[in-house]
Amino acid sequence: MGGACSRKQERDNKDSPTRGLSRRYCKSGTLKWWTSSFSYPSVDFHLRKGECPPLLDLCIQKINEDIDKYNTFSMLPRDISQLIFNNLVYSRRLTSASLEAFRDCALQDLYLGEYDGVNDNWMGVISSQGSSLLSVDLSGSDVTDFGLTYLKDCESLISLNLNYCDQISDRGLECISGLSNLTSLSFRRNDSISAQGMSAFSGLVNLVKLDLERCPGIHGGLVHLRGLTKLESLNLKWCNCITDYDMKPLSGLQKLALLNLEGCLVTAACLDSLAELPALSNLNLNRCNLSDNGCKKISRLENLKVLNLGFNVITDACLVHLKGLTKLESLNLDSCKIGDEGLANLAGLEQLNCLELSDTEVGSNGLHHLSGLSSLQKINLSFTMISDSSLRKLSGLSSLKSLNLDAYQITDAGLANLTSLTGLTDLDLFGARITDFGTNYLKKFKNLRSLEICGGVLTDAGVKNIKELSSLVCLNLSQNSNLTDKTLELISGLTGLVSLNVSNSRITNAGLQHLKTLKNLRSLTLESCKVTANDIKKLKSIYLPNLVSFRPG
Template identity: 80%
Template structure:
């Protein structure tokens, strides 16, 4: 969000021009994903009073204290004499802080490292592969996603015969010839080749030898139609992702019937129809099925009823209507059901009332659901997540949800719910996440929510919250993510936010009256990972107040009087963990 004044729920897209930041996380705007998306392990440790650090922790901490500048790193010719645990931690720290270079990488030659997580790391190419392969039989996991490694570079991995996990997502220069280079890695249990235009159906024949594969990811590989026949012998396969492969048709489903251990199958946005789904009847262990955007109707439920363990079903953006929805009654073990963006009404919910007794998550985004339909959800006390965004639900309908004491997350964005309706949510004491993107929500609505002290995520994008209303935020001591965008906040209102010491994500964009004083007010929120104060009156002078936010990894100050040069200067001197910033 940040750059827009309003939002509309829409299908996620991974298309993005960003290179320095993983394409998995390039959604603009809401940055809640920063709280859990960083895979690089940190070696920092925090001791409770009376605890004593181990010698290993002390050693790693001391070594990393020496690496304040790049030239200090390059003084070390080799870490191979160190115990593997220590050299592994040093490697992780350098990657996390973006200080690993082709020069410093050489020091890790022959260190017997086990895990090399270089996904989306800048500069990785074939010249790095010699040192990577020098880890030999010790190497268990490699992530080269988004790199410039080619087929030739991949040939180095043939010396790493114990490799278990290999991620080559978004590696544009790897083709069928590259797959030949890894054909001998028969111990591989996980292989990911997302978004590769060069892999063909014929090239997939090489995968038939990887008999120990448990997880295979071919998302957005447009040339694999007809190639799935080569994986039908991978009887240990438990997870297969072929979503966003619009070349996939019904004929590709038949080979999958042989994958008897398959537990998770994602085939969204393909040309698969009800006929293709009929080939899945024999997958008795299948528990997750993603059919988003496929050409299926409610008639496919006849085939799905033969899957006894099916618990997670995504029918988002399919051709589901009320016609045939009574067949949902046969899916008695469903725990997660996504029916978003389908032409269903309250009549469909009536079929869910009595039979889906185990349902924990229900998505009805952009369906023709109104207040009367919600009465059918009143008995689902095990429901934890409910998405009603962009529906016709209003204040009256929320009365039917008041008894769902186990509800932890509810999305009411783009509904007609107003301040008075929010009072009916006061009894949902388990609620942790609440999305209220709606212009009709005001300070009064926020006041009605103050009993929900367990909230950790609160989205008030577009709500008419004023400085006075921010006084109520003091009640939400556990908030980790807060968005108040497009409102009428001034520096006075931001002063109340500084009491929320648990905040990790803060989005205050579109509040055009905020100045450098707001940055001073939040300078004590040292747990912040992402901060967005776009379209405000922030200047370069205000950046000094961010020096204390050592954990900050994303900073967005678009349409402010701030230059990329000054943000880079701040990062180099005070914010070493900052990965993404705008302007850039």
């Protein structure tokens, strides 16, 4: 199974704890990366032609440029100081020296996640905000246990993000144990936190959201969460020390609605404890040790709305126990041993709006079981054994907005069977063999915002039809080696494009001139083309001010 230039292996490995990823955040090279939010609030200086920016914006911009001239902003109204701070962070101009000007400014929100140079020396100014401070993001910083001692007096703090802070240990947890107003706490990817250290969480009685993703030393520590009766969300993803035993202390958390156990060493035995959680509506068991044995207990989780069972050794026999989960809205069965017969058990899930069947054994005979799921808005059939003719069975799903058909056997004929789905906004035909003729059918999908056609057989002639899709925001035409500079000319009118990929084509530097009109472009990928990084940089500096990611680069 799989399409041309398959992305499946890359996608399967992206969350693996053994990949050796940097602790720093990274953006994906695919067209999807742009959907990630930028965490730094800023003043927006983008104006329509002829407009004059507001005086306040001009002042903040000027202060940003001359920041070294100012010793303190404590005399300014808090909201003004906050805007100046946010803009300095966004523009990456805040330094340990300029930070001093914000001492005692009563700022409320300090978003310094992944900001270079943040360490214990910054904590004095941060803590000087006192009881005004509500939210702090220090993710990826070099703050240590000692640095956290400064936060003891910030008793109003409600949100604290310490993801990827690998110099914080159990001693640091003691420093925040008195911050009883915290509602959100995040400690992703920390090897030093232990079960004993988690005793510091027992006093955080107002905690609503706790994130301990990739904390490998917390086995036995969840017992300290028993008293957190307001807890609604708990992320234990890739905590490969967590077992069925650790689930027992959670059974009394009556408000727990979201539980992420992806990559944990739990089995179906944990479902006994989870069945005691009346509010549980979102459960992620991807990549756990689940098999058909014991899956009958899933039927007890009657309030589930989101269930992820991907990458487990479960078969159609397991799906029998999903029949009664009539509140399900999202179901992930990625890479399970699911076949056509199993889909019959989903036919009654009338509220289902998202279904992930990628890399399963689903084929042409199974799709008719889905034809009555009128609420379906998103379905992934990539790397399955469906055929062109079987896609007719999806033609009545009028609510469908996102469809993934990344499968080599899908051709123009399959696309022709889908033209009734005029509400589609996202269509992935990455490995499908769509020709120039097949692109004629795309005219029916006038609401498309994202399109991928990378089967290798498109030419400039086919792009003539794509240029009519004026709502497109993301376009991936990579792997089509016959595309030329004419393609860039044809799509130059798609001014809403934010992401464009035409890699492995015959695009040259000469064709870049056609991209001048794409002012909203933020990601441009032209790898394995006759294009140089310097030419893209020139284009960016003059015509594409919003471009933040480009390849080659």
